[in-house]
Amino acid sequence: MSVAVCLLRAASRSCISGGIPLGGVRAFRPSGGRRALPGPLLWLVLKPAQKLLAILVGRGVRKWWRALPAARQRLAKERLRRWRRRGLLGAAVLGGLLAAVYTAHLRHNPLTGRRQLFLFSKDRFKALSQMEYQMWKEEFGAQMLPEQDPRHVMVQKVVSRLARANGDVPGLSDFNWVVHVVEEPSVNAFVLPNGQVFVFTGLLDAVANVHQLGFLLGHELAHAVLGHAEEKASLVRTVDFLALVLLTAIWALCPQDSLAFLGQWLQSKLQEYMFERPYSRTLEAEADRVGLQLAAKACVDVRASSVFWQQMELATVLQGDARLPQWLSTHPSHANRAQQLDGLIPEAIHLRESCACPPLSGPDPRLVFRQSVKQLLDAPQGAGAREPGRRGKELPPAHKPGRPETPAWLPGNSPAE
Incomplete structure (x- = not known):
């Protein structure tokens, strides 16, 4: 699979668990015709070449400077000092032009009140999304469940319920939501920018009830409605452009190639951990907030949203899985997501x-979950032990992720509909 395809997938999908194991390497085959490549894809294809060009230019400037006699170097430094004001003025003008272009591509989002950067036209990005959909369809085609499968029917009902209940949400009615359920153990789901919904059966096994599934699908639909994939691709393109300038300067100013390689590595890591990952976590938190609103209007028990992430956190602890610090991840931690959702639930x-949804019935599932966890942790050590060779405690039946035998269908959306 080409680098462009991988980067495209990273920019346009949202994953519940933070990643999907990709299949084997395959050649990227365009769908024929002589049309020009969409702008975002063209940028991704040219990105490695631009990076190499920046390195060669920076290295060439360094070699040219070293080859100059000492007298020529002193003369060049004097000229630079004399032209310093002109250089600063030129840099200010260029910065003003870039700022004007940036401002001209900002759009106000009525759902969040935030201004978002969109460099690509909707038509081009839809074409790109369709190409990505064909790649996913090719990869998971043999694993997709038929539409008659009860799991596909359940997901379709939930998505339809969310779409009908939120028809007044700006932009949501522009999508034709198409559901695909994939037989895959990953706890994952994502929605492409063209409305193609992919849900893995591992996620269906991880949710305790249809209300948790309703929130998670609301979260994924929110990514598409908010244009997060297009916004992320636009910002990545802007940051990559600025990074090329910095990369050229690193290779021009570092006295040795080894130091330049080190500087390049540090620059890429700073870009990743100080911008890309925090920005991705911000988008996830925003999708949680808007997705919770979409679920609420669909009469989902929104209290279940927090419980899902508490279940994920508990499963991680009991199974002894390693937990990375949040700043190393593209997604907020399970505990932080649950805490933030608790603040949004009222x-x-x-x-x-x-x-006009029916009143919430029964005890608060958050309270029930906390009491169950307390009983689990207070149980004797041997009561929940796993078989030899397995780590941590075994989740008791009441806490094991899994769909209920009789799903609690959303109010007004019974299986008979």
């Missing part, structure tokens, strides 16, 4: 009530 419940 507002979501008020929104749910304003949509």
Whole structure:
């Protein structure tokens, strides 16, 4: 699979678990015709060549400077000092032009009140999304469940419920949501920018009820409605452009190639951990907030959203899996997501009530979960032990991820519909 395809997938998908194991290497085959490549794809294809060009230019400048006699170097430094004001003025003008271009491509999002950067036209990005869809379809075609499968029917009902209940949300009715359920153990789901919904059966096994599934699908639909894939691709393109300038300077100023390689590595890591990953976590938190609102209007028990991430955190602890610090991840930690959702749930419940949804029934699932966890942790050591050779405690049946035998269908959306 080409580098461009991998980068495209990274920019346009959102993963519940933070990643999908990709299949084997395959050649990228365009769909024929002589049309020009879409702008985003062309940028991704040219990106490695641009990086190499920046390195060669920077290294060439360094060699040229070293080859100059000492007298010529002193003369060049004097000229630079004399032209310093002109250089600063030129840099200011260039910066102003770039700022004007940046501002001209900002759009106000009515759902969040935030201004987002969109460099690509919707038509070009839709064409790119369709190409990505064909790649996913080719990769998972043999694993897709038929539409008659009960799991596909369940996901289709939830997505339809979310779409109908949120028809007044700006931009949501522009999508034709198409559901694909993939037989794959990964706890994952994502929605492409063209409305293609992919849900892995591992996620269906991980949710405790249909309300958790409703929130998670609302989260994924929110990514598409908010244009997160297009925004991320636009910002990555802008940052990559600035990084090329910095990369050229690194190779021009570092006295040795080894130091330049080190500087290049540090620059890439700083870009990743100080911008790309924090920015990705911000988008995930925003999709959680908007997705919770979409779920509330669909009469989902929004309290289940927090419980899902608490279940994921508990499973990680009991199974003894390594947990990376949040700053190393592209997604917020399970515990932080649960805490942030807890703060948003009262507002979501008020929104749910304003949509004439049936009253929430039964005890608060968050309280039930906390009591169950306390009982689990207070149980004797041997009561929940795993078989020899396996790590951590075994989750008791009440806490094991899995779909209920009789799913709690969303109100007004029974299987008979």
